[in-house]
Amino acid sequence: MNELATTAGILAIANKLLGKTAEAISEDLARLYAAGRDKIITSALRKTRNINDGGKANLRVARDIFFNGSFTDESISAEYFGGVLASSRSIDGRDDRGIFYTDIIKSLSSQQLLFHYLIYRALNKLLLEMPPDKKRPDVAIFDDLQQYHVFFVTKELISLGLNGEKDLIAITSKGLLDDNCEAQPYKTENEIKMHYTKVTPSILGVQLYALAHNRFPDWRKFPIEDFGVFPDISEPRYFALSIEELMSKIDSK
Numbered sequence: 001m002n003e004l005a006t007t008a009g010i011l012a013i014a015n016k017l018l019g020k021t022a023e024a025i026s027e028d029l030a031r032l033y034a035a036g037r038d039k040i041i042t043s044a045l046r047k048t049r050n051i052n053d054g055g056k057a058n059l060r061v062a063r064d065i066f067f068n069g070s071f072t073d074e075s076i077s078a079e080y081f082g083g084v085l086a087s088s089r090s091i092d093g094r095d096d097r098g099i100f101y102t103d104i105i106k107s108l109s110s111q112q113l114l115f116h117y118l119i120y121r122a123l124n125k126l127l128l129e130m131p132p133d134k135k136r137p138d139v140a141i142f143d144d145l146q147q148y149h150v151f152f153v154t155k156e157l158i159s160l161g162l163n164g165e166k167d168l169i170a171i172t173s174k175g176l177l178d179d180n181c182e183a184q185p186y187k188t189e190n191e192i193k194m195h196y197t198k199v200t201p202s203i204l205g206v207q208l209y210a211l212a213h214n215r216f217p218d219w220r221k222f223p224i225e226d227f228g229v230f231p232d233i234s235e236p237r238y239f240a241l242s243i244e245e246l247m248s249k250i251d252s253k
Helices: 007-020 022-046 058-068 075-087 097-104 110-129 154-160 164-173 203-212 216-221 243-251
Strands: 152-153 182-188 191-201
Touching: 022 058, 022 075, 058 075, 058 097, 075 097, 075 110, 075 203, 097 203, 110 164, 110 203, 152 154, 152 243, 154 191, 154 243, 164 182, 164 191, 191 243, 203 216
Parallel strands: none
Antiparallel strands: 152 191, 182 191
């Protein structure tokens, strides 16, 4: 009989393929699922203003979130899935629009989710720092929003485990950034001073950021309200709305 034709044969091959027994892997997955599930619930609870408000999460959204989000212990993944879970709560539990955003989140790696978070966290802070009399973008208007860019020091992004050449393509392909992104050397008098990464926000990118904070109803307030931070997530030191401003911040340190 073919070795693969029996259960014992399949398990033997699986153990060789996976490097440990199938039973041990099942136990590992069970522990990982429990830890990931608890992180998502903790995140959702932190983002829920009143857990006793009579609301309940949409079951369709909750099923997809726990099935796709519990098999990782990455904090950034728990923050995004937890935000969608919290946002799906309603009195009748019928609000299932979070399905669309769950599909986007589950299609991205933890590094790509972190990149998205850092981009929009930086943009949120930079817009709030603008003088009161300076025009801010209407994030619901594409042509308005794409006039703004966020500049980072590429070396800093790499130190955070991010790879612009790989991650930006994936993030942009999901509509979370505009196509106008680039990683270039900055030169003065033919001397390369540093390498920078420029990204351009999108409407969907702002919406997902707001949803991750359970602030989806307020997403248009992104330029004028601090949406807060995720705990235990390291952020870059330098970012700006122009390359000149970025260089000025670096030179001042």
